[in-house]
Amino acid sequence: MSLNLNPNFSETGKRYFSAYSPGDDFYEMLISAHRDLSDEQSELLNARLILLLANHIGDIGTLREALDIAREGV
Amino acid sequence: MLKTYTYPKFEYRTPPEIASGKTLKVPVVVVGAGPVGLGAALDLQLHDVPVLVLDEDDTVSIGSRGVCYAKRALEILDRYGVGDAVCEKGVSWNVGRTFFREQEVYNFNLVPEPDHHRPGMVNLQQYYLEEYLATRAASRPNIELRWRNKVVSVAQTGQTVTLKVETEDGFYTVETDWLIAADGARSPIRRMLDLEIDGKIFMDRFLIADVVMKADFPSERWFWFDPPFHPGQSVLLHKQTDSVFRIDFQLGWDADPEEAKKPENVLPRIKAMLGDEREFELEWVSVYTFQCRRMGSFNHGRVLFVGDAAHQVSPFGARGANSGLQDVDNLGWKLKLVIDGKAPVALLDSYSEERIFAADENLVNSTRSTDFITPKSKVSRTFRNAVLGLAKNHAFGRALVNSGRLSVPAFLTASSLTTPDEVGDTFAGRMLPGAPMDDAPLRGNGDDCWLLDKVGNRFIALYFAEDAAVLPAPTLAMLANLSSGGIAVKPLVIAARPGRLAGDIPVLDDPRGIAAQRYDAQPGTVYLLRPDQHVAARWRRLDEAKVRAAVARATCNT
Numbered sequence: 001m002s003l004n005l006n007p008n009f010s011e012t013g014k015r016y017f018s019a020y021s022p023g024d025d026f027y028e029m030l031i032s033a034h035r036d037l038s039d040e041q042s043e044l045l046n047a048r049l050i051l052l053l054a055n056h057i058g059d060i061g062t063l064r065e066a067l068d069i070a071r072e073g074v
Numbered sequence: 075m076l077k078t079y080t081y082p083k084f085e086y087r088t089p090p091e092i093a094s095g096k097t098l099k100v101p102v103v104v105v106g107a108g109p110v111g112l113g114a115a116l117d118l119q120l121h122d123v124p125v126l127v128l129d130e131d132d133t134v135s136i137g138s139r140g141v142c143y144a145k146r147a148l149e150i151l152d153r154y155g156v157g158d159a160v161c162e163k164g165v166s167w168n169v170g171r172t173f174f175r176e177q178e179v180y181n182f183n184l185v186p187e188p189d190h191h192r193p194g195m196v197n198l199q200q201y202y203l204e205e206y207l208a209t210r211a212a213s214r215p216n217i218e219l220r221w222r223n224k225v226v227s228v229a230q231t232g233q234t235v236t237l238k239v240e241t242e243d244g245f246y247t248v249e250t251d252w253l254i255a256a257d258g259a260r261s262p263i264r265r266m267l268d269l270e271i272d273g274k275i276f277m278d279r280f281l282i283a284d285v286v287m288k289a290d291f292p293s294e295r296w297f298w299f300d301p302p303f304h305p306g307q308s309v310l311l312h313k314q315t316d317s318v319f320r321i322d323f324q325l326g327w328d329a330d331p332e333e334a335k336k337p338e339n340v341l342p343r344i345k346a347m348l349g350d351e352r353e354f355e356l357e358w359v360s361v362y363t364f365q366c367r368r369m370g371s372f373n374h375g376r377v378l379f380v381g382d383a384a385h386q387v388s389p390f391g392a393r394g395a396n397s398g399l400q401d402v403d404n405l406g407w408k409l410k411l412v413i414d415g416k417a418p419v420a421l422l423d424s425y426s427e428e429r430i431f432a433a434d435e436n437l438v439n440s441t442r443s444t445d446f447i448t449p450k451s452k453v454s455r456t457f458r459n460a461v462l463g464l465a466k467n468h469a470f471g472r473a474l475v476n477s478g479r480l481s482v483p484a485f486l487t488a489s490s491l492t493t494p495d496e497v498g499d500t501f502a503g504r505m506l507p508g509a510p511m512d513d514a515p516l517r518g519n520g521d522d523c524w525l526l527d528k529v530g531n532r533f534i535a536l537y538f539a540e541d542a543a544v545l546p547a548p549t550l551a552m553l554a555n556l557s558s559g560g561i562a563v564k565p566l567v568i569a570a571r572p573g574r575l576a577g578d579i580p581v582l583d584d585p586r587g588i589a590a591q592r593y594d595a596q597p598g599t600v601y602l603l604r605p606d607q608h609v610a611a612r613w614r615r616l617d618e619a620k621v622r623a624a625v626a627r628a629t630c631n632t
Binding site for chain 1: 439445446451452453454457460461463464468469470473474476479482485504
């Protein structure tokens with residue numbers, strides 16, 4: 001498995017009429033999850049989220065690729 | 075201050091009712107002669123409904139204001155007779171560049187999908203659009219425009235709306251069966267009727283400037299996040315017609331609008347943005363805030379709210395004037411059927427239902443853009459900047475960059491007027507019941523034409539055939555029969571091969587099969603089209619009773 005860097009969001013059973021809609025749905029959900037949190041709480045939420053998603057992906061090679069790309073832009 | 079445009083002054087005439095003291099009685103009054111009010115009048119005159127338009131002013135929009143007119147609005151303007159004028163005067167652009175701090179993070183080229191009459195969007199200052207609409211309206215026999223006529227009171231009793239109108243020569247009274255309120259975001263009609271509009275103000279201010287470039291400047295849309303010449307904020311540069319560029323500077327909530335508007339404060343901002351060597355002139359400048367809100371219902375008895383009077387969104391995505399034109403596109407045919415007694419008043423509830431659905435979609439999309447452009451928290455800004463950083467090299471990041479999602483029409487798939495597909499009828503593509511119609515190039519009588527120019531203003535049964543000349547007699551009889559009855563359905567045959575019918579049913583050829591492909595049509599497929607060019611229903615086989623039932627459903631006659 002290699003890291004998918006193309007747009008990849010969708011929701012089962014939902015039909016989209018604009019290509020940007022599923023990505024925007026996710027982004028709104030992500031920002032809403034942080035509503036009313038302090039900066040420290042937001043940091044913790046992000047850490048928990050990364051761990052959950054990393055476990056879901058599972059494949060270490062894919063995760064290494066993602067970590068490399070994430071780090072090179074910081 | 076404006077140098078590229080001369081404002082027309084529309085003539086005020088003393089209303090005869092002032093001398094006579096008589097009450098003026100008309101079937102429909104539109105208050106507000108902006109793009110949406112004039113659109114409402116032009117839609118109704120297509121249905122031979124006489125309209126009186128009242129406006130407190132006597133010219134067009136001051137400054138550019140609305141800029142982008144999207145494909146669906148252009149198609150509606152085609153029905154109103156000004157689509158060509160707008161597209162000829164307006165400018166198209168395809169290249170957009172997005173900058174983050176010093177760097178261009180990506181650019182896109184919106185090459186339009188071929189085989190549509192109208193492009194994805196045209197940029198044009200709002201005053202041109204209003205001028206074309208007003209000129210067109212003045213030329214129509216069923217429209218009376220009264221400039222510098224201000225409504226000062228409104229009352230609704232039973233089936234009549236009574237207006238008191240003020241002019242420089244005195245007051246008069248108008249009684250009307252229907253009032254269309256197109257009087258803008260601050261809608262005096264809405265206020266006089268004590269009706270609520272709920273939502274929120276965005277705590278931000280934007281400086282907008284119309285600038286004339288002296289030298290060549292590319293016809294592109296440039297959007298900056300956090301640029302060095304305006305740190306921490308966003309800036310948008312958009313090409314308009316006559317070498318006028320529109321610049322929007324985000325100022326933040328604490329900015330003093332009066333100070334920010336002064337030329338000595340505006341000019342350095344623009345110079346910093348363009349670099350010193352480019353010559354330009356400032357034409358118009360303004361500061362605005364915006365709200366995202368809508369009324370709970372767009373119809374209140376005999377009063378119908380359209381455009382900004384009914385709903386307001388942030389400007390990102392050009393969903394203001396575009397959605398207002400879609401309101402009147404949705405309303406005109408329904409009001410006509412109700413006036414003629416061919417549909418119950420409940421059909422106007424569907425105007426509110428369908429346009430609230432669309433307004434909510436517009437509110438969601440423009441709010442998302444606003445939240446991306448102006449992050450409200452530290453973590454939100456971090457995510458925004460991370461997206462912009464990833465966008466440079468990765469496609470998924472580009473898809474998440476949200477500097478405005480351009481207005482697209484709503485798919486009314488869940489509307490109570492829409493007849494869903496029958497079980498067993500399967501269709502590919504996006505022309506499902508409730509969809510706004512896709513255009514397609516056709517040929518009729520040896521000439522090229524467009525599908526969307528051939529439908530609209532009435533119900534149409536679009537029947538797809540291989541060869542029109544060999545259609546069986548029962549099919550022809552069924553198609554011809556649809557024209558009779560309370561609500562006529564005009565048949566239109568789309569044939570893969572050129573050929574004529576024996577009867578008087580019109581036939582258009584689909585030589586490259588693009589219409590058949592976009593509508594996933596097979597010989598015998600039939601689409602029922604609404605007067606506003608939305609799909610009402612479709613079947614793989616023509617059945618007169620089913621078409622009539624779908625028309626009844628689309629007009630609340632069930």
